[in-house]
Amino acid sequence: MSKNAFYFFMLDWAKEQERRGLSAPKNFKELSAACSDDWKNLSSQKKGIYKARAKQYKIKSQSNASTDKKTTTGESLALLELQEKKEQEFHQNMLRYIESVVSLGVLHNNLPKLKFIFIHTNWFCKKNIGINKYEFFPAEFAVAEFSIENGIEDIYHELLKPKIPLGWRRDAIEISQQTHQIPINLEDGENDFSLMYDKFTKFLDARKTGNKYPPLFTLKDLYPAVESLLMKMIDDDRGCLEDYLIYSIEALFTELRNTAIKNVSSHDLPLVIGEYRFSKDYFSDRRGYECDFHKIIDVTQYCSKSIVTRWGFLICDYCCDYLDIEMIEGVHRPHDLHFDINIEKQMYDIQCRTKKLNIEREQTTKVDKVNGNRKLHIVTKHKNEISQRSDKEKLNRWNADTSIDRIDNIKPGTSQTNTATVSTNIKLNMPMRPLRAPKTTAQALEIDETIDPLNEVNFPPIDLKFIFTSKQVDEVLQFIEKTMYRLNCLWEEDVEDIK
Ligand SMILES: [Zn+2]
Numbered sequence: 409m410s411k412n413a414f415y416f417f418m419l420d421w422a423k424e425q426e427r428r429g430l431s432a433p434k435n436f437k438e439l440s441a442a443c444s445d446d447w448k449n450l451s452s453q454k455k456g457i458y459k460a461r462a463k464q465y466k467i468k469s470q471s472n473a474s475t476d477k478k479t480t481t482g483e484s485l486a487l488l489e490l491q492e493k494k495e496q497e498f499h500q501n502m503l504r505y506i507e508s509v510v511s512l513g514v515l516h517n518n519l520p521k522l523k524f525i526f527i528h529t530n531w532f533c534k535k536n537i538g539i540n541k542y543e544f545f546p547a548e549f550a551v552a553e554f555s556i557e558n559g560i561e562d563i564y565h566e567l568l569k570p571k572i573p574l575g576w577r578r579d580a581i582e583i584s585q586q587t588h589q590i591p592i593n594l595e596d597g598e599n600d601f602s603l604m605y606d607k608f609t610k611f612l613d614a615r616k617t618g619n620k621y622p623p624l625f626t627l628k629d630l631y632p633a634v635e636s637l638l639m640k641m642i643d644d645d646r647g648c649l650e651d652y653l654i655y656s657i658e659a660l661f662t663e664l665r666n667t668a669i670k671n672v673s674s675h676d677l678p679l680v681i682g683e684y685r686f687s688k689d690y691f692s693d694r695r696g697y698e699c700d701f702h703k704i705i706d707v708t709q710y711c712s713k714s715i716v717t718r719w720g721f722l723i724c725d726y727c728c729d730y731l732d733i734e735m736i737e738g739v740h741r742p743h744d745l746h747f748d749i750n751i752e753k754q755m756y757d758i759q760c761r762t763k764k765l766n767i768e769r770e771q772t773t774k775v776d777k778v779n780g781n782r783k784l785h786i787v788t789k790h791k792n793e794i795s796q797r798s799d800k801e802k803l804n805r806w807n808a809d810t811s812i813d814r815i816d817n818i819k820p821g822t823s824q825t826n827t828a829t830v831s832t833n834i835k836l837n838m839p840m841r842p843l844r845a846p847k848t849t850a851q852a853l854e855i856d857e858t859i860d861p862l863n864e865v866n867f868p869p870i871d872l873k874f875i876f877t878s879k880q881v882d883e884v885l886q887f888i889e890k891t892m893y894r895l896n897c898l899w900e901e902d903v904e905d906i907k
Contacts, residue, residue: 411465413458414440417447483539502655505623506663514667520557520731525615526657526719527551527624528712529637530588532572532580544636545570545580547590548699550712551611551624552720556664556727559739560720564611565699565713566604569597570640588710590701605641623653625660628683658683661723668727675886690725691718694742718742729879 421443422432433439447455477485513519529549534542550565572580572592580592590597598604612621626634634654642649662682669675677685692709697718702711724740727733735741 411462413455413462414447416461416465417450417455417458418443421446481539502623502653503659503663505653506655506660510663510667519664519667520733521555523553523555523615523622524660525551525612525622525624526554526560526716527626527634527654528715528719529626529630529633530590530710530712531583531633531636532570532590532592533576533583534633534636535573535576542632542636544633545572545576546633546637546640547584547588548712549637550699550716551608552716553615554716554720554723556724556731556733559724559736560717562611563713563716564607566607567594567597567699567701568604569594569599571599588702588712589705589707594701601641605647608641609647621651621653623655625655625657628656628658657719658686661686661719661726664723665726668730669882672730673886685726686722689718689722691721691742694718694721696743726878726882 418436418439422439425432433442479485479488509522510519513522527549529544530547531544532547534544537543546568547570548565548567550563552560552563554560567590569592577592584590584592615622624634631654635649638652638654639649659679659682662677662679665682666676694714695708698708698711698714702708702714708714721741724733724735728735728740733740737743
């Protein structure tokens with residue numbers, strides 16, 4: 409029982425009974441019943457004494473609790489451990505839920521028809537309301553219904569104008585400018601949270617299973633922001649935060665992708681890799697899925713409406729191929745472009761080339777270092793000689809020398825690996841190209857009539873693009889992963905041998 413004023417009165421009452429030679433009930437329930445009348449008749453002054461005792465006890469027990477180990481930020485370690493345990497439990501429950509829903513979908517042969525709810529929110533600022541606890545001031549949010557079969561089907565979207573607390577406006581403006589660019593006093597921004605809650609629950613009501621709302625899938629990092637948004641919307645009389653489950657869209661993506669690929673491969677993506685792939689946001693440059701506001705200011709990337717749509721595209725991109733679903737533009741993939749050679753590949757090519765260049769430069773530098781001193785010596789000597797020559801000498805030298813001689817003098821022959829010099833040599837020692845007869849066309853300009861430039865076999869249309877589907881990307885990545893693993897094994901064996 410809680411140790412309030414009555415509790416301490418009860419203890420005294422029992423002692424008093426014993427002192428008088430009367431027996432007091434040992435059971436708390438009976439004891440409290442026996443002394444309750446006396447408590448009621450107790451003067452408020454005496455009750456006050458017991459209240460003070462209870463208060464003192466509370467303070468003491470709290471200070472005892474504070475002798476618990478604490479972290480550097482002053483949090484109770486025991487409390488943190490408990491919280492961590494809760495989070496782990498929550499995570500496990502989430503994984504179990506996703507796994508069971510998806511496997512049921514497979515069992516009933518309706519995986520592509522399964523509906524999921526996505527939610528994304530942008531915010532102006534986050535106010536610290538405790539250790540590692542924040543209150544977010546939302547700027548925009550979008551809730552969408554998704555299925556692999558039909559992509560994103562329905563979206564509820566809002567732009568907000570929350571009351572930014574004093575001292576946080578600067579933060580809000582900065583965050584806005586760096587990301588979504590929604591002004592803090594947007595004229596059409598909604599600030600009636602209960603109205604938004606009505607619309608929000610109306611959207612979800614149709615998707616309820618029994619009397620439960622479907623889980624809301626969002627990015628792992630956005631959990632606190634979504635939670636804060638829900639808390640602002642929830643009216644105490646109508647609902648509570650516990651009615652809503654906020655789950656990881658990365659986990660859903662990984663499970664869907666791993667299930668879809670099962671017919672072809674048993675290579676499961678671990679969750680961390682799934683999270684990484686999902687974070688790539690391949691379609692961030694695709695336009696036409698943003699809200700009206702972001703369409704006007706031409707900011708697509710950060711728009712919540714565009715983001716939930718892109719999540720849908722990304723999941724479809726990884727799953728449709730394996731589930732034999734024909735990818736329809738605007739439903740399963742963005743409208744304008746194909747998923748062509750991605751920027752990563754181009755970056756990789758550039759990196760390779762740079763690396764190669766660096767190796768060449770390094771080699772050149774090494775050679776130059778060897779010859780450097782000698783060259784410097786020759787150059788200085790030559791400069792001195794020139795400055796000491798008279799005009800007459802110069803003229804004699806000019807008449808005597810031929811250009812060929814001069815070229816031969818340059819011929820170094822010592823630095824074969826010096827790329828710059830080698831290329832000069834090749835140029836100079838190359839047999840001269842025979843001059844063509846005057847008034848004839850250059851060979852390169854002569855058109856061979858026998859070659860048909862419209863021949864599709866030898867001359868495929870130029871606008872034909874390489875299209876890498878996620879399936880192919882997956883295969884290539886798997887191959888690389890395997891090769892890297894093998895290389896690593898070989899390397900380790902080598903190291904063992906050396907030892
Ligand atoms: Zn937007």
